[in-house]
Amino acid sequence: MNFDLTKEQLMVQSMVRIFAEKEIKPIAQELDATGEFPWDIIHKMAPLNLMGMTVPREWGGAGIDDISYMIAIEEVARVCGSTSVIMAVHNSVCCYPIYKFGTDAQKEAFLRPLASGQKLGGFALTEPGAGSDAGAVRTLAVLDGDEYVLNGNKIFITSGSEADILVVIVSTDLSKGTKGLSTFIVEKGTPGFTYGSIEDKMGVRASATTELVFENCRIPKDNLLGEQGKGFNLGMATLDASRMGIAAQAVGIAQGALDEAVKYAKEREQFGRPIGKFQAIQWMLAEMSTKVKAARFLVHKAAYLKDMGKSFTKESAMAKLYASRIAMEVANNALQIHGGYGYTKDYVVERFFREAKITEIYEGTSEVQRMVIAREALR
Ligand code: CAA
Secondary structure, three states, X not given: OOXXXXXXXXXXXXXXXXXXXXXHHHHHHHHHHHOOOOHHHHHHHHXXXXXXXXXXXXXXXXXXXXXXXXXXXXXXXXXOHHHHHHHHHHHHHHHHHHHHHOOHHHHHHHHHHHHOOOOOEEEEOOEOOEOOOHHHOOOEEEEEOOEEXXXXXXXXXXXXXXXXXXXXXXXXXXXXXXXXXXXXXXXXXXXXXXXEEEOOOOXXXXXXXXXXXXXXXXXXXXXXXXXXXXXXXXXXXXXXXXXXXXXXXXXXXXHHHHHHHHHHHHHOEEOOEEHHHOHHHHHHHHHHHXXXXXXXXXXXXXXXXXXXXOOOHHHHHXXXXXXXXXXXXXXXXXXXXXXXXXXOOOOOHHHHHHHHHHOOOOOOOHHHHHHHHHHHHHO
């Protein structure tokens, strides 16, 4: 067993850390305040290969391993939750399923421009009545000649109003439940595809969480991804892989909050000395550091299993369950260490606290992760 990162993984870490510190950190607070989608940053991430990280080079990606990808998400999340989720969704739930389940023609048409960062990707599963119960999808696709006609709406879609290409899970047979779901690739600008409201959220405020509306939206039959009726399995397999990415995001947010807490503990003086000299603060920092490291190990283990071609469903869910929980705890303690100042928007821990919460919710709530882990354990 070797716990050291490889030369390539260290290079990715260093490159993304420098980029995140220089290009993202200075505007992260402003993005949070305005909710403006960070297109400038996304355009700068493309030439660094951050938008097609694990896609093989033959399809225009960087062809790097999943541990490197997790490291990259962590480094971006350490400074900005919004940018990290846009990146994670693009890579994990748009590029990945098209690469894994798409035909060569679909890869040529959709994956290549996504992986090179020319186009931005999204993923649409959730509906008003289909959250944790993902099989309750009611958006319907009916075959009509060479086209499917889509009707229904999706909610809470990350990058929804901005994405050029979306992987969308709908029903092709409402009577069959999960076995009636199918997945399609839908392009921005398709007639009948419009947007509803953009959510005014607590955190990750610049990630354009959007309602998608399909009204007699006709898409080519060839845009069916995988087999008709296998959309639920495709969606679950995609989420298995992507959940470790949200775990990496949670680790990044926790590390960012911890960094701020350490800095503040050294600077802030009370009772005649820096507060980091008090054991109460030291014990908090010790617990926080230990939990961040443990969460990172879970993320890297899940990614390692994926890299090795082994089963990673349980480990990905475990990583997300634990990392999101400790992100909340670490961000809370980082804020506590800042005292009253931490409750103001002048200090970045206030944003980390709000960003941490969503990692317990999207790509499956903590309760769903427990369901997945328990089912695997009882298998
Ligand atoms: N891979 C492949 N197939 C799978 C699977 C997996 N991981 N898990 C289940 N399946 C298959 C099952 O084998 C079963 O097939 P058969 O009927 O042929 O045996 C079928 O799918 C149905 O499985 P279940 O009975 O287990 O399904 P369920 O209705 O009980 O749901 C669930 C299970 C885990 C709760 C699932 O609904 C789920 O994950 N819900 C959460 C949804 C979610 O994560 N949403 C996130 C939205 S995306 C997002 O947040 C992105 C963003 O913007 C950041």
